[in-house]
Amino acid sequence: MKTARKKRKFEWGYLLLLPGLGYILFFLAGATGMMIAQSFGLFNYTAESRFSLEYWRGILNETFVDDLLYSLKIAVCASLLCICIAYPLALIIKKLPGERTILSLVKIPMFIPALVASLLILNIIDYHGILNIILVRLQIIEEPLRLRNDSWGVAALLIQAWKNIPFMLIIMYSAVEAVRRDVIDAARNLGAGRLAVFTQIIVPLTLPSALVSVILVFIRVFNDYVISKTAGPLYPNTISNLMHVTAYLYNDWPSAACIGCLMVITAVSFVSAYTYLSKKLMQNL
Amino acid sequence: MAEGLSLKNITKRFGNFTALNHVSFDIKPGEFVTLLGPSGCGKTTLLRIIAGFLEPDEGEVWFGDQKMNDVPPHKRNTAMCFQSYALFPHKTVYENIRFGLRMRKVPASQHRALVEEAMAMVNLTGLENRKPYELSGGQQQRVALARSVVVRPNILLFDEPLSNLDAKLREKVRVEIRDLQRKLGITAIYVTHDQSEALAISDTIISMNQGAIIQKSDPRTIYDRPVSKFIADFIGTANLVPCTVTRQQGSLFQVQSPYGMLLAEDKDFPHDSGEYYLCIRPEDVRPVLDGEPAGEDNILEGVVKNSIYMGNTLDLFARVQTEPLRASVWKDYHIEEGTRIRFAVPRSKIRILEG
Numbered sequence A: 001m002k003t004a005r006k007k008r009k010f011e012w013g014y015l016l017l018l019p020g021l022g023y024i025l026f027f028l029a030g031a032t033g034m035m036i037a038q039s040f041g042l043f044n045y046t047a048e049s050r051f052s053l054e055y056w057r058g059i060l061n062e063t064f065v066d067d068l069l070y071s072l073k074i075a076v077c078a079s080l081l082c083i084c085i086a087y088p089l090a091l092i093i094k095k096l097p098g099e100r101t102i103l104s105l106v107k108i109p110m111f112i113p114a115l116v117a118s119l120l121i122l123n124i125i126d127y128h129g130i131l132n133i134i135l136v137r138l139q140i141i142e143e144p145l146r147l148r149n150d151s152w153g154v155a156a157l158l159i160q161a162w163k164n165i166p167f168m169l170i171i172m173y174s175a176v177e178a179v180r181r182d183v184i185d186a187a188r189n190l191g192a193g194r195l196a197v198f199t200q201i202i203v204p205l206t207l208p209s210a211l212v213s214v215i216l217v218f219i220r221v222f223n224d225y226v227i228s229k230t231a232g233p234l235y236p237n238t239i240s241n242l243m244h245v246t247a248y249l250y251n252d253w254p255s256a257a258c259i260g261c262l263m264v265i266t267a268v269s270f271v272s273a274y275t276y277l278s279k280k281l282m283q284n285l
Numbered sequence B: 001m002a003e004g005l006s007l008k009n010i011t012k013r014f015g016n017f018t019a020l021n022h023v024s025f026d027i028k029p030g031e032f033v034t035l036l037g038p039s040g041c042g043k044t045t046l047l048r049i050i051a052g053f054l055e056p057d058e059g060e061v062w063f064g065d066q067k068m069n070d071v072p073p074h075k076r077n078t079a080m081c082f083q084s085y086a087l088f089p090h091k092t093v094y095e096n097i098r099f100g101l102r103m104r105k106v107p108a109s110q111h112r113a114l115v116e117e118a119m120a121m122v123n124l125t126g127l128e129n130r131k132p133y134e135l136s137g138g139q140q141q142r143v144a145l146a147r148s149v150v151v152r153p154n155i156l157l158f159d160e161p162l163s164n165l166d167a168k169l170r171e172k173v174r175v176e177i178r179d180l181q182r183k184l185g186i187t188a189i190y191v192t193h194d195q196s197e198a199l200a201i202s203d204t205i206i207s208m209n210q211g212a213i214i215q216k217s218d219p220r221t222i223y224d225r226p227v228s229k230f231i232a233d234f235i236g237t238a239n240l241v242p243c244t245v246t247r248q249q250g251s252l253f254q255v256q257s258p259y260g261m262l263l264a265e266d267k268d269f270p271h272d273s274g275e276y277y278l279c280i281r282p283e284d285v286r287p288v289l290d291g292e293p294a295g296e297d298n299i300l301e302g303v304v305k306n307s308i309y310m311g312n313t314l315d316l317f318a319r320v321q322t323e324p325l326r327a328s329v330w331k332d333y334h335i336e337e338g339t340r341i342r343f344a345v346p347r348s349k350i351r352i353l354e355g
């Protein structure tokens, strides 16, 4: 009797999850289902709906591969650049007086929309932007540098870093702050100098946060549309851009759906592989 | 090697709160010293200054003949057992304890034996591979203890290392700490709230209150001849009542108190007359049965209000005139509540103290 009642209570508990989780699951399952169906030619808005494999056959073309590689490249570079800056920054800020003020200043980019950020920074690095004007006036260079829409994606990378460093910094700062003072004291007391405290205590205790923040930024940049659209190279561009163009410019919704599927698959496999490797790394520490 | 320690005029302020106020003392090499005092009196702060985590605002810390003020913590060769344990959350029990050996470059071949010895000392054998969050509070405390003793430093600093252990284990570990400290000749500073622990373990007890040292002496002296009412009250139990004192001759005083007119023999009391407190330890009070001679002892007559059999003693809560008197007497007495009774207190067992 008692266990039966207990069990029922347990099930009621799950119902509490429904409003939030149900909403997420409904759209996740619905949207993913639709996307998969569309990629096989079903639910086609712009042409006759019928099952077909032709869209999948046509999708793995040169543009797609270039765009995929470009997206991965920018995402990997941006997340590494961010962690290389945010991690030391978090450690330094922790040591400085007035850390709260510094921290709230550094957070500002988080509140500026990506599009605005992108345009603001473009104003600086544009062909006729402030940076080029200054460099030319100082006669450091003769011709203005072409930083915007450059073929490698430097401008996009810089803007991504500017936008994502604060995000990472918040994660890393709370990780650094969570390392208890007396644990560090204990290490010093047992004979650990600065370097040993850093490698033996601070790094192992903050590494999990660093690993998580890297993958979060990776996904944010990998999925980016706005920044690459405004500041990125004209070709290749991100997969999101390709998907958008395919759907709205070429009116090819099924192909766009294929691209969407591949995007999700790439992201999920990347995250899984990364999570697996991080776990291994943490175990070996 | 053991090293003596001297603090000279240490003052530490947090904002405008003075946590330590001109604290000075010397500790001999190999001495076991206990800091005893109520919560918040500055014991942990003092240990942190000795270990080098805190800089004193004034004063000097000396280890042997070396001034340590500017020496960083990792070069001081102290080992501290933290009140908050401060275990490394990402390391196993074994690695926690081994950490100090690695940092101090003890040859790796000796690690296992040393760690296992330390673990056995605190009854932790078998828990090597647990992480700190998989341990109970008392087990974590024992890891902290093992981690500090395993490195065999010059100076060991214990901040209430046994507070979370049960009575039996506490006694066992206490004896082992003492044996190890004697065997290796390490100087130890030990913080505790527990006055019986302090009496049992120490060569010297330093009694503190509000950031200042009140008395520094061996356990017997601090218990039998406390210098102030505060210490008499804090260490052990005491009957403390206000009194008016007049010196009769030599060390003999006439004491006018709520217990009546008493005679006290107190060699340490410096004043000739005035308003002070008298202190009688419960175990110095003896019942005088009808017909028994009392000799020179003071006689206090009262009524037993409560009689509590403690096993090893019989505790009596009596009323003498209007004042309560506590007596701790031989366990085989049968004294009922409500009994009118005479108590004897030897002159030499009455102590006169400043407030």
Ligand SMILES: Nc1ncnc2c1ncn2[C@@H]1O[C@H](COP(=O)(O)OP(=O)(O)OP(=O)(O)O)[C@@H](O)[C@H]1O
Pocket (backbone or CB within 6 Å): B014, B017, B019, B038, B039, B040, B041, B042, B043, B044, B045, B046, B083, B193
């Ligand atoms: N970092 C700090 N900032 C401000 N005040 C502090 C700080 N550290 C300690 N204090 C104060 O200094 C006093 C002494 O603290 P301390 O920790 O040395 O006490 P303690 O004797 O160890 O007490 P307990 O027996 O409770 O551990 C306390 O009143 C405490 O509030």
Ligand SMILES: [Mg+2]
Pocket (backbone or CB within 6 Å): B043, B044, B045, B083, B159
């Ligand atoms: Mg303390």
